[in-house]
Amino acid sequence: MLADVRRVRISMHRVYTVLVAAILLGVAAREATPSAAPRQQSGRAAASPRTAARSGQNVNADAAALKEFQDRLQKYLDLRQRLADKLKPLSPTASAAKLASAQESLAAALRNVRKDAKPGDLISPRVADHIQRTVAEYFRGKDGPTKRAVFEEVPDGIRPVINRTMPDNAALATVPPVLLNNLPPLPDNLQYRFAGRHIVLLDGDTRLMMDYILNALPPH
Numbered sequence: 001m002l003a004d005v006r007r008v009r010i011s012m013h014r015v016y017t018v019l020v021a022a023i024l025l026g027v028a029a030r031e032a033t034p035s036a037a038p039r040q041q042s043g044r045a046a047a048s049p050r051t052a053a054r055s056g057q058n059v060n061a062d063a064a065a066l067k068e069f070q071d072r073l074q075k076y077l078d079l080r081q082r083l084a085d086k087l088k089p090l091s092p093t094a095s096a097a098k099l100a101s102a103q104e105s106l107a108a109a110l111r112n113v114r115k116d117a118k119p120g121d122l123i124s125p126r127v128a129d130h131i132q133r134t135v136a137e138y139f140r141g142k143d144g145p146t147k148r149a150v151f152e153e154v155p156d157g158i159r160p161v162i163n164r165t166m167p168d169n170a171a172l173a174t175v176p177p178v179l180l181n182n183l184p185p186l187p188d189n190l191q192y193r194f195a196g197r198h199i200v201l202l203d204g205d206t207r208l209m210m211d212y213i214l215n216a217l218p219p220h
Helices: 002-085 096-113 125-139 144-150 177-182
Strands: 190-195 198-203 208-213
Touching: 002 096, 002 125, 002 190, 096 208, 125 177, 125 208
Parallel strands: none
Antiparallel strands: 190 198, 198 208
């Protein structure tokens, strides 16, 4: 009888030992699990500086491209001024006809000097991309009536061509002020104009299309 009891006790002890071992293994496994989390977290944290670096590089590249854009515009203005200085000066009381003639003479001189100009000479691809992203952000979330109001006076059927004069009968739709404030600034009567779905860089003094971005505007 005692032997039987002893065998039962030994069996129970073995079961208990197995149970304790299983519990200890479970605890160890649970304690080991959080240690993997910091490794995963550290992996994610390690990626963050790379993401920040890429973002910083993009910002720096955009800033450099926008600075180059301003430099290109200034070179154009310097050219325009040199050509204007060669024209016969107008009197302060010049008639509208003489003003129009002087404007056309300056436009003709610019066309001749820039006869080989091509898209992207003033608005580089990176600046064009920046402008398109700015325009897309402005129109994102705008409802139909608001979009229609913006494009109400935008002329259709105008295909931008460098050195072409904007037609006199084409309405020069103004860019919404909020959007204009977010676009790269333009000096000395250079203007952004909408034409169909395109954005035209216009010389306000000569009405010449200096450069353009095709399909930069949403369908309307």
